[in-house]
Amino acid sequence: MTGDVTDVDTVIIGGGQAGLSAAYFLARRGSVPWRDHVVLDASPAPGGAWQHVWRSVRLVSPPAYTRLPGLPWSRPFQGPPSGPEVAAYLAEYEKRFAVPVLRPVRVRRVHDAEAAPGAKPHGALLVDTDERTWRARAVINATGTWDRPFVPVVPGMAEFGGRMLHAADYDAPEEFTGAHVVVVGGGNSGAQICAEVSAVTDTTWVTRRPPQLRDASFSEAELVAVTDQVAQRVARGLPLRSVVSYTGIARTPAVRAAEERGALTARPMFQRVTPDGVTWADGTRLRADVILWATGFRPALTHLAPLRLRGPLGGIRLVGTRADHDPRVHLLGYGPSASMISVHRAAARAAREVRAGLS
Numbered sequence: 001m002t003g004d005v006t007d008v009d010t011v012i013i014g015g016g017q018a019g020l021s022a023a024y025f026l027a028r029r030g031s032v033p034w035r036d037h038v039v040l041d042a043s044p045a046p047g048g049a050w051q052h053v054w055r056s057v058r059l060v061s062p063p064a065y066t067r068l069p070g071l072p073w074s075r076p077f078q079g080p081p082s083g084p085e086v087a088a089y090l091a092e093y094e095k096r097f098a099v100p101v102l103r104p105v106r107v108r109r110v111h112d113a114e115a116a117p118g119a120k121p122h123g124a125l126l127v128d129t130d131e132r133t134w135r136a137r138a139v140i141n142a143t144g145t146w147d148r149p150f151v152p153v154v155p156g157m158a159e160f161g162g163r164m165l166h167a168a169d170y171d172a173p174e175e176f177t178g179a180h181v182v183v184v185g186g187g188n189s190g191a192q193i194c195a196e197v198s199a200v201t202d203t204t205w206v207t208r209r210p211p212q213l214r215d216a217s218f219s220e221a222e223l224v225a226v227t228d229q230v231a232q233r234v235a236r237g238l239p240l241r242s243v244v245s246y247t248g249i250a251r252t253p254a255v256r257a258a259e260e261r262g263a264l265t266a267r268p269m270f271q272r273v274t275p276d277g278v279t280w281a282d283g284t285r286l287r288a289d290v291i292l293w294a295t296g297f298r299p300a301l302t303h304l305a306p307l308r309l310r311g312p313l314g315g316i317r318l319v320g321t322r323a324d325h326d327p328r329v330h331l332l333g334y335g336p337s338a339s340m341i342s343v344h345r346a347a348a349r350a351a352r353e354v355r356a357g358l359s
C-alpha cells in the first residue's frame with residue numbers, strides 16, 4: 001500500500017459473478033445512472049473462479065435460471081457450459097456493461113477509517129490494496145471461496161513421500177496414469193474427480209460420512225428450498241455448512257458410470273498419513289502415490305478480519321446481504337447467494353440498500 005487514498009462511494013471486492021451482478025445493479029437502480037463504485041479483483045483475468053476450475057467442471061444448474069442480470073447467453077446451450085465458457089460469458093458481461101473493474105488488485109485489509117476501541121461502526125471504511133488505499137462509505141464483498149481451499153490436518157501429512165494436492169490445483173486425470181490415487185472428500189468435487197480419475201488409474205475414495213448420491217436434476221422448488229435453509233442459518237449467525245449436506249451428491253453421467261464400475265465405494269476417513277500411503281484406526285494400510293484433497297473451500301474473508309464480523313455462534317449474521325454487526329458491509333456470493341441462480345436477487349437487494357444508505 002502507498003500513501004495514496006482515493007475516495008469512492010462503494011468498493012466491490014471481487015470481480016466474479018457476484019461482484020459483477022452487484023456492479024450491474026449499482027449502476028442501474030434508480031432513475032439516475034449511478035457509477036460511483038469500483039470493482040477490485042485479484043484474479044489475472046475476467047471469470048472469477050470459473051477461469052481456474054479443472055477441465056471437466058460444467059455449470060450444472062438448469063440453464064433457464066442460470067445467468068446474470070441483463071445478459072442472456074449469446075448462444076444456445078450445447079450442453080452445460082465449461083469453466084472457460086462461463087469465464088468468457090463473464091468477460092462479455094464486464095464489457096457490455098462497462099463494469100469498472102481493476103485487476104489484478106488484491107485487497108489486503110478492510111478497516112475503520114476512524115478506529116476507536118469499542119466504538120460502533122460509523123464513518124468511512126479503508127480498503128487497503130498493494131497499490132493504494134480506497135476510502136469508501138460501503139463495501140460489497142464478493143470474494144467467493146476459490147482463494148481459500150481447505151485441507152484438514154491429519155497426523156503424518158508432512159512425512160508423505162508422494163504428491164499431495166487440493167482439487168483447486170487439479171486439472172485432468174491423465175497426469176495420474178499408473179499412480180494409485182486416494183481421493184478424499186464426500187462432496188460433488190470428490191465424487192466427480194474420483195469418477196474421472198478412476199477411469200484411467202487405480203483410486204480409493206475416502207469420505208468422512210457415507211456419501212449420499214442423488215439424481216442430478218433439481219427442480220426450481222428444490223433449489224429455492226435449499227437456498228431458504230441456508231438463508232435461515234446465516235440469519236441466525238451460524239457457521240456455513242457444506243453444500244452437499246443440503247443437496248447430496250449429483251449423480252452425473254460420469255459419476256453413475258463410475259458407480260457401475262464399482263469405483264465409488266467409499267471408505268471411511270483414514271487416521272494417519274504415512275510416508276508411502278495412509279492407515280486406518282484398525283491397522284489397515286494402503287499404499288498411495290497421490291492424495292488428492294477434494295475437501296472443499298472456505299469463504300475468502302481474511303481481509304475483513306479487522307471488522308470483527310463473526311458473532312458468538314461462529315458465523316457472520318446477515319440481514320439479507322448486510323452484515324448485522326456492520327451495516328456498511330454486504331456479503332454476496334456467501335451462504336444463500338453462493339450460486340449463479342441465487343446471486344441475482346441478492347445483488348439487487350445489496351445494491352438497493354447500499355444506495356439507500358448513501359443517499
Ligand code: FAD
Binds near residue numbers: 043106334
Ligand atoms: P468467484 O467466482 O470465486 O469470484 C471471486 C473473485 O474475487 C475472484 O476473481 C477472486 O480472485 C477475487 N478475490 C478473492 N479474494 C480477493 C481479495 N482479497 N481482493 C480482491 N479480489 C479477491 N454454482 C452454480 O450456480 N452452478 C454450478 O453448476 C456451480 N458449479 C460449481 C463448480 C465448482 C467446482 C465450484 C468451485 C463452484 C460451483 N458453483 C456453481 C458455485 C459458484 O457459482 C461458483 O463458485 C462461483 O464462481 C462463485 O462466484 P463468486 O463471484 O461468488 O466468486
